[in-house]
Amino acid sequence: MTPQLCSSLWSILALIILFYGTRWKHNRSRLPLPPGPKKLPLIGNLLDMPSERQWEAYHAWSKECNSDIIHVNAAGTSIVVLSSMEAIRDLFDKRSSLYSDRVRLPMLVELMGWDFAIGESVFDSRRAHRKLFHEAFNVNAVKQFHPQERVAAHRLLRRILNDPKDIMKHFRHLAAVLIMDVTYGIDAGNPGDPYTNLAEEAMHGLSVASLPGRFLVDTIPALKYVPSWFPGADFQRQAKKWRKATRDLLEMPFAHAKRNIALGSAPASFTSLSLAALESSQKEGQREQENLIKGTAANMYGAGSDTTAAALGTFVYAMLANPEAQRKAQAELDAVLGPSHLPDFADEVVLPYVSAVVKEVLRWKNVTPIAVPHFVSVDDDYRGYRIPAGSIVIGNTWAILHDEDMYPDPHAFKPERFLLDGKLNPAVRDPEVAAFGFGRRICPGRHMATSSLFITIASMLATLDIKKARDEHGNEVEPSYEFFPGLISPPLPFKCSITPRSQKAVEAINSSSGND
Numbered sequence: 001m002t003p004q005l006c007s008s009l010w011s012i013l014a015l016i017i018l019f020y021g022t023r024w025k026h027n028r029s030r031l032p033l034p035p036g037p038k039k040l041p042l043i044g045n046l047l048d049m050p051s052e053r054q055w056e057a058y059h060a061w062s063k064e065c066n067s068d069i070i071h072v073n074a075a076g077t078s079i080v081v082l083s084s085m086e087a088i089r090d091l092f093d094k095r096s097s098l099y100s101d102r103v104r105l106p107m108l109v110e111l112m113g114w115d116f117a118i119g120e121s122v123f124d125s126r127r128a129h130r131k132l133f134h135e136a137f138n139v140n141a142v143k144q145f146h147p148q149e150r151v152a153a154h155r156l157l158r159r160i161l162n163d164p165k166d167i168m169k170h171f172r173h174l175a176a177v178l179i180m181d182v183t184y185g186i187d188a189g190n191p192g193d194p195y196t197n198l199a200e201e202a203m204h205g206l207s208v209a210s211l212p213g214r215f216l217v218d219t220i221p222a223l224k225y226v227p228s229w230f231p232g233a234d235f236q237r238q239a240k241k242w243r244k245a246t247r248d249l250l251e252m253p254f255a256h257a258k259r260n261i262a263l264g265s266a267p268a269s270f271t272s273l274s275l276a277a278l279e280s281s282q283k284e285g286q287r288e289q290e291n292l293i294k295g296t297a298a299n300m301y302g303a304g305s306d307t308t309a310a311a312l313g314t315f316v317y318a319m320l321a322n323p324e325a326q327r328k329a330q331a332e333l334d335a336v337l338g339p340s341h342l343p344d345f346a347d348e349v350v351l352p353y354v355s356a357v358v359k360e361v362l363r364w365k366n367v368t369p370i371a372v373p374h375f376v377s378v379d380d381d382y383r384g385y386r387i388p389a390g391s392i393v394i395g396n397t398w399a400i401l402h403d404e405d406m407y408p409d410p411h412a413f414k415p416e417r418f419l420l421d422g423k424l425n426p427a428v429r430d431p432e433v434a435a436f437g438f439g440r441r442i443c444p445g446r447h448m449a450t451s452s453l454f455i456t457i458a459s460m461l462a463t464l465d466i467k468k469a470r471d472e473h474g475n476e477v478e479p480s481y482e483f484f485p486g487l488i489s490p491p492l493p494f495k496c497s498i499t500p501r502s503q504k505a506v507e508a509i510n511s512s513s514g515n516d
């Protein structure tokens with residue numbers, strides 16, 4: 001082939017690509033949006049958007065439209081909601097390079113300093129965080145933290161024995177202490193511990209500012225340049241206060257852990273193990289690598305503490321809603337281990353009913369009913385629909401885990417749905433596929449979450465009775481079964497009665513590894 005012919009062929013090929021490429025792009029822009037509730041001019045579905053429990057409205061619209069992908073327009077914000085595992089896998093897994101970012105929130109990231117947080121960022125710039133996280137928390141590595149999880153569960157039992165009133169306070173304490181221990185090797189179990197207090201303040205800022213639309217600067221990013229003295233710039237003053245808490249959370253526990261390592265008195269933790277591996281690897285850029293470890297560590301508290309406490313609160317609600325499930329779980333524990341014997345991780349395989357309780361806790365009421373929304377920054381099309389660039393894309397965890405076909409009578413707490421012939425039934429979808437989010441952003445702490453839920457729930461069931469509280473006339477007080485309607489949904493404050501099952505249970509708790 002002559003060079004002239006070759007170059008002409010290339011030109012023709014380029015023209016064909018240009019022609020079809022333009023046509024394809026043109027066609028794509030003419031594709032319809034996914035179905036959804038009827039939109040008004042300019043404001044779209046703004047008036048239809050519920051201020052609470054959006055996941056239920058999304059599910060209802062999805063059913064009305066008979067579609068597992070719907071589109072909602074909230075005054076110009078394009079929202080795509082996926083309600084089946086098929087659609088979620090197609091987009092979040094198979095097209096993960098497009099669907100793994102998060103919504104940009106200038107208040108949180110730029111003004112409050114959560115720029116190190118893998119939960120709030122463009123996926124590509126955070127791969128290294130996730131890799132580091134994966135090395136320490138993958139399904140096998142996470143077993144190294146079983147001793148800390150066991151001690152935390154036993155400490156919880158003691159605290160409940162001494163002060164059974166505010167159970168959610170104990171769960172928050174357990175989650176905070178466990179994360180500080182696993183992450184930094186710091187014992188934060190003492191009252192007034194500075195690290196759990198500062199972490200709580202930082203977390204408060206995070207949970208308020210994570211809600212898209214909470215601050216105007218998230219809609220108009222240029223407002224971040226407005227000086228704090230300017231009238232109406234309260235958000236700048238608030239951001240400054242929270243920024244300090246964020247930075248303290250990032251720096252102080254890490255510096256403490258490093259001091260302990262230098263003194264040779266550091267227990268194994270994510271920080272000590274990662275720093276030791278870094279030192280022996282002789283990698284270049286040690287300083288950047290150390291910053292990476294520091295940022296990943298601070299992330300763990302943010303993502304792991306409130307979620308774990310919320311799931312444990314849901315467990316107590318479930319025991320109040322279905323006392324028969326509690327009785328069956330206790331009967332299994334007594335039969336397998338003996339009365340008031342504290343269970344261990346190795347017992348999980350012989351405790352299918354207790355395992356089913358843990359699964360049903362994750363399915364029944366979801367800690368994160370819409371997971372954490374993802375974001376797509378380029379136009380895409382799927383099943384003949386257009387997915388506009390700049391859309392928030394939500395995997396509706398709640399819809400998946402309340403699908404009547406997979407989970408008949410989905411609003412009832414029924415651990416039995418996971419069992420067949422006394423064993424876990426692999427044909428029933430494990431709620432873990434949706435309870436911890438999706439695709440590349442799936443919760444990297446999920447293996448730790450499920451193991452600490454198992455040991456805590458099994459230890460409580462073995463030794464304690466959870467019952468409805470009684471009023472001054474001796475009548476049972478029915479809890480509201482209401483949940484905080486946020487991105488993370490813990491039970492709203494409620495009363496219950498928690499008492500030891502027997503004197504033997506008290507002895508088992510007092511001689512356990514929890515040493516508060």
Ligand code: HEM
Pocket residue numbers: 118119120130299300303304305307308311367368371372373374435436437438439440441442443444445446448449
């Ligand atoms: C019951 C407990 C927990 C639940 C329900 C939960 C749920 C979630 C969900 C839904 C996401 C977002 C996934 C997505 O974007 O699709 C997430 C992200 C995350 N979780 Fe968890 N989580 C729990 C416990 C933990 C624990 C114990 C840790 C740490 C040890 C942790 C660390 C993280 C981190 C670092 C992220 C951010 C991942 C990223 O954005 O790339 N989580 N979690």
